[in-house]
Amino acid sequence: MAVETNNKLVKWIEYRLPVFSFYRHFLVEYPAPKNLSYWWNFGSLAGFMLVVQIVTGIVLAMHYSPSATLAFSSVQGIMRDVNYGWLLRYIHATGASMFFMVVYIHLFRGLYYGSYKRPREILWFMGVIILLLMMATAFFGYTLPWGQMSFWGATVITSLFSAIPVVGHAITSWLWGGYAIGAPTLNRFYALHYLLPFVIVAAVALHLWALHQHGSNNPLGIDVKGPQDTLPFHPYYTVKDLFGITIFLIFFCYWIFFDPGALLNPDNSIMANALNTPPHIEPEWYFLPFYAILRSVPNKLIGVMLLGLSVCVLFLLPWLDTSPVRSGKFRPIFKQFFWIFVIDCVILGYIGHLPPIGPAKFYGRIAAIYYFLFFFVILPFVGWFERPKPMPESISQAVLDKKAKRAGTEKA
Amino acid sequence: MLPLWLAGKVFRAQARGPSKRIDLLSSTVSGTPPAHPEGEIKRRDFLFLAAGALTVVGAATAAWPFIDQMNPDKQTIALGVPIDVDVSGIEAGQQIIVAWRDRPVFILHRTPENLKTLKEPQVVNDLRDPDSKQMQQPPYAANWHRSINPDYLVVVGICTHLGCIPHLTKAGAAELGASWQGGYFCPCHGSKYDLSARVFEGVPAPLNLPVPPYHFVDPKTVRIGANPKGSNWSFNAIEQI
Numbered sequence: 001m002a003v004e005t006n007n008k009l010v011k012w013i014e015y016r017l018p019v020f021s022f023y024r025h026f027l028v029e030y031p032a033p034k035n036l037s038y039w040w041n042f043g044s045l046a047g048f049m050l051v052v053q054i055v056t057g058i059v060l061a062m063h064y065s066p067s068a069t070l071a072f073s074s075v076q077g078i079m080r081d082v083n084y085g086w087l088l089r090y091i092h093a094t095g096a097s098m099f100f101m102v103v104y105i106h107l108f109r110g111l112y113y114g115s116y117k118r119p120r121e122i123l124w125f126m127g128v129i130i131l132l133l134m135m136a137t138a139f140f141g142y143t144l145p146w147g148q149m150s151f152w153g154a155t156v157i158t159s160l161f162s163a164i165p166v167v168g169h170a171i172t173s174w175l176w177g178g179y180a181i182g183a184p185t186l187n188r189f190y191a192l193h194y195l196l197p198f199v200i201v202a203a204v205a206l207h208l209w210a211l212h213q214h215g216s217n218n219p220l221g222i223d224v225k226g227p228q229d230t231l232p233f234h235p236y237y238t239v240k241d242l243f244g245i246t247i248f249l250i251f252f253c254y255w256i257f258f259d260p261g262a263l264l265n266p267d268n269s270i271m272a273n274a275l276n277t278p279p280h281i282e283p284e285w286y287f288l289p290f291y292a293i294l295r296s297v298p299n300k301l302i303g304v305m306l307l308g309l310s311v312c313v314l315f316l317l318p319w320l321d322t323s324p325v326r327s328g329k330f331r332p333i334f335k336q337f338f339w340i341f342v343i344d345c346v347i348l349g350y351i352g353h354l355p356p357i358g359p360a361k362f363y364g365r366i367a368a369i370y371y372f373l374f375f376f377v378i379l380p381f382v383g384w385f386e387r388p389k390p391m392p393e394s395i396s397q398a399v400l401d402k403k404a405k406r407a408g409t410e411k412a
Numbered sequence: 413m414l415p416l417w418l419a420g421k422v423f424r425a426q427a428r429g430p431s432k433r434i435d436l437l438s439s440t441v442s443g444t445p446p447a448h449p450e451g452e453i454k455r456r457d458f459l460f461l462a463a464g465a466l467t468v469v470g471a472a473t474a475a476w477p478f479i480d481q482m483n484p485d486k487q488t489i490a491l492g493v494p495i496d497v498d499v500s501g502i503e504a505g506q507q508i509i510v511a512w513r514d515r516p517v518f519i520l521h522r523t524p525e526n527l528k529t530l531k532e533p534q535v536v537n538d539l540r541d542p543d544s545k546q547m548q549q550p551p552y553a554a555n556w557h558r559s560i561n562p563d564y565l566v567v568v569g570i571c572t573h574l575g576c577i578p579h580l581t582k583a584g585a586a587e588l589g590a591s592w593q594g595g596y597f598c599p600c601h602g603s604k605y606d607l608s609a610r611v612f613e614g615v616p617a618p619l620n621l622p623v624p625p626y627h628f629v630d631p632k633t634v635r636i637g638a639n640p641k642g643s644n645w646s647f648n649a650i651e652q653i
Contacts, residue, residue: 152576152600155574155575155576156574156575156576156600157574158575159573159574159575160574162574162575162652162653168652169648169652169653173483173484174479174482174483175482176484177482177483177484177485177488178484178488178514179484179488179492179513179514179515180513180514180515180570180575182488182514184484184485184488188482274511274514274515274516275509275511275516275577276577277576277577277579277599277600278599279599280599281576281599281600294601295601295602295616297616298614298615298616299616299618300572300573300574300616300617300618301618303616355599355602357587357602361602
């Protein structure tokens with residue numbers, strides 16, 4: 001795809017490194033299905049949040065000391081002394097929550113519209129790998145302020161590895177670099193927290209590469225049949241994505257400027273103390289559903305395995321869902337189980353937040369059972385027995401039918 | 413092990429018939445089709461495998477320093493020496509927490525009533541490992557009170573579930589119900605232990621709290637981290653912290 005220009009510099013560069021045609025191909029002409037809804041905004045929003053986190057993170061690193069004696073006070077210094085330090089830290093800290101929120105919506109959208117189905121399995125895998133990398137990055141980052149919740153959260157999560165038979169103990173002491181979480185642990189977590197976002201960038205590149213191979217899925221879940229079904233990415237979707245980012249920024253700014261404390265834990269304003277566990281430990285909200293699954297099992301090894309499985313099951317999704325129909329729109333039974341699943345995840349999150357005693361434990365178990373039931377029983381069986389609703393012939397046909405229908409009702 | 417396994421796999425494939433991969437490689441390198449009869453192992457195949465094995469072994473060797481640097485360093489290990497603790501000031505029913513190897517160690521001065529609960533069937537029947545069969549204590553503490561002197565319980569105060577510090581919770585504590593006889597309760601995930609730090613059934617923690625090596629230097633002083641004379645038990649032998 002040649003670039004039409006008379007600019008000599010552009011031509012000179014283009015001949016040696018075709019960046020301009022690459023840019024045109026991927027961001028301007030790239031044909032996207034014409035029926036993408038606002039649920040398709042969350043991919044670009046996630047990319048936006050990744051950039052926000054990297055930029056604020058690099059700036060914060062200029063003022064932070066990754067040593068056990070200085071970490072806590074250097075974060076206080078960022079909040080009080082560094083020019084706009086409070087703003088940068090609040091963007092970064094609440095930004096982590098925003099990033100996960102956007103990615104979870106992106107993920108549920110993929111689940112509802114069957115975006116993981118053939119031929120987008122590897123695109124989906126890259127997404128799950130990005131999610132795992134994000135979880136690791138968020139966990140390392142949460143340790144850095146070296147408050148009580150940082151310290152004890154890190155203790156609980158690294159101790160998950162002690163459940164591994166025989167070598168568990170060697171692994172934890174290798175991870176800690178000591179007899180327990182301490183100064184060496186903080187240093188290495190800082191190094192990894194700086195590294196992983198760039199690994200995420202590489203994974204996002206592969207994610208986009210896979211996306212552009214077959215193009216975006218769409219709310220109807222049917223394949224693009226020709227140019228009548230698509231629109232060029234620019235200006236149609238660049239404008240739509242920018243509008244989405246604007247609305248999202250309003251929401252994001254509310255947390256940054258008016259309620260950053262809601263997304264932070266007050267126990268983390270107390271410096272880490274190895275001899276005192278806070279009365280109630282809980283992870284950040286975006287880990288709560290998985291945490292509730294861990295807690296609902298009265299056996300350590302099985303609990304840890306189910307925790308791992310609860311995320312890794314997403315890798316199996318393309319094969320667990322046996323239905324050939326992508327979009328949940330045409331799957332009346334799947335649709336109901338899907339919404340129960342969404343509610344189930346919210347319930348798990350709420351239970352992960354409650355102390356681990358009383359009826360919460362019982363309801364947590366039921367919610368955890370449904371979580372796995374959904375993937376391993378409901379998805380395969382519904383795919384076999386469900387009778388999908390009739391589907392439109394093409395994307396443009398569906399759009400035209402809708403228009404005709406609307407015109408008809410207006411006339412009547 | 414990995415290069416040996418790979419070599420074995422390829423050689424076995426060779427013995428069965430021509431392997432596509434090897435033939436492709438040898439013909440690309442030489443530029444002429446192999447002159448040897450099919451199925452024979454060629455000199456070039458051997459060289460290829462030997463070079464591959466050497467690369468894998470070399471890479472693994474070079475990687476080791478990068479992996480091992482994360483293990484506890486000499487200073488950290490040197491700071492893990494035994495410590496002496498004066499226990500004469502602990503009143504009956506009280507507990508102190510001291511730090512040994514960056515970990516909290518509970519020293520609980522148990523009352524006669526406390527010790528009575530350790531044998532009560534109501535408690536014992538609900539324990540996972542009432543007789544301390546699992547290696548979570550030195551042999552000299554593998555008894556019904558899990559200690560050298562029953563008056564003093566010495567355990568590492570790290571929940572065997574996920575590493576939180578359980579709280580000493582008195583009998584009849586509201587959140588644990590009327591049948592609670594006193595013991596340890598972990599706030600993180602709800603694990604429970606009795607007053608010998610033996611874990612209850614139906615909680616996520618799998619094992620009793622570990623007893624470190626220790627002995628009484630004199631009736632008032634406990635030395636944590638060193639066995640009594642005649643024992644050479646290693647703390648690394650425990651199942652899990």
